Each structure stands twice: as structure tokens, then as C-alpha cells.
Amino acid sequence: SQQGEEDPQALSIQEGENATMNCSYKTSINNLQWYRQNSGRGLVHLILIRSNEREKHSGRLRVTLDTSKKSSSLLITASRAADTASYFCATDEAGYGQNFVFGPGTRLSVLP
Amino acid sequence: EAGVAQSPRYKIIEKRQSVAFWCNPISGHATLYWYQQILGQGPKLLIQFQNNGVVDDSQLPKDRFSAERLKGVDSTLKIQPAKLEDSAVYLCASSLVAGSLNTGELFFGEGSRLTVL
DSSP states (O other), rough: OOOOOEEEEEEEEEOOOOEEEEEESSSOEEEEEEEETTSSOOOEEEEETTTTSEEEEETTTTEETTTTTTEEEEEEEEEOOGGEEEEEEEEEETTTTTTTEEEEEEEEEEOO | OOEEEEEEEEEEEETTTOOOEEEEEOOTTTEEEEEEEESSSEEEEEEETTTTTEETTTOOOOEOOOOOGGSOOEEEEESOOOOOOGGGGEEEEEEEOSSTTTTOOOEEEEEEEEEEO
């Protein structure tokens, strides 16, 4: 089965800077989602982008999707220490029902 | 709205022992998932239920893992006998039934952390 692969594996930035994470996948998808996981907690849904969408915004988050390159990016603007977490992309393979496959994640550290 | 409930939060067992995890999804969510998350990795799907039927259990190690969802609500995941490599966090998630109203969003519980010694 396909799997999203996030890049970079780890990212360390200063508060106020922007953080960009990328996700690549292998086959056609219905949609792609981004989740955040704080240490020792469950995953929290951030944003969903459908295969016919190219860009989506939610607060300080901006997600892009390029289906021709099978890739997505998550941009967090004006980062805060509270954004420190792991970020995962999850893909929903076309024709496969709601079978969400997660990548290994990007560990983001925002330094005060 | 109450979230996905899981218990226990932590469990420590010896190898070859058995363990069971319980999940209560959000009310009205027909789809329920169990994921295994090994430290430093992304969640890996073990099994997906739609109501009380299994949709996908292709990655469930069926020689030692079993799961059920009686009456299409609560679910139990069992491991018997446990191995050292089963040490992980077991995450339960739920979502609405697929359809025009379904955003596709997964709602996760806090997870059950298993340590096998």
C-alpha cells in the first residue's frame, strides 16, 4: 500500500519563523490530511485537502497539493513554542475506501 | 461532544502474557480504526471496522492479535501472546460514515501505551 513520506524528519526553528514540511506519496488519492501529535498524546486533525484542490488555508496553516508531483506541503507561519510537535500527513487512496496511511512524520521544535 | 475514549492508558506486561485494550468511539461514528505507533514512527493501521464488520485487517498479525467490535460501538483489541516488538502505543480513531457529509477527518483517542518486558 502507498505511504506518505514527510520531509524533513526533524526541523528546529526560532519562534516567529515559518516552518515548512513536505509530504510525498505514491498513488492516486481522494484526499490528503495533516495531523499534529504532541508528545504522549493522540493525533489531532489540522486540515484536509481534496485531490481537486490546490491550496487551502486555516489560520496560520497553509497546505498545498500537487497531484502531478504526488506531493503536499504544510506551512506554519509565525510559529510559536506551542507548535512544537510531530506532524504527519495521511493519504486516502483513491478507490480504496477510507483507508488512511500515515507517513513517519516531521518532528518540529520551535525554540523560544 | 465527548471524544474517543481509550483504556488503559498504560500497561506493562511480560512477554508471552496477554493484554486487552478498549475503545469507545465518538457517538454516531460508524468507522473505527486501530493503529499501532512504535516510538519515532507514524501510526500503522492494524484494523478498520465499518459498524461491526471488518473493512481491512490486512496488516493485523492474526496469529497473536485479535479485535472485535460488538454491536458496532465499542471495540476491543487483544494481544496474546505478547512479544517484545509489540511495545508501542495503540491508538483508536473513529470517523463518520463515508458520504457527502463525511469530512474524512479521523478523531483519535489518547492511546494506550504498552510496554512488553
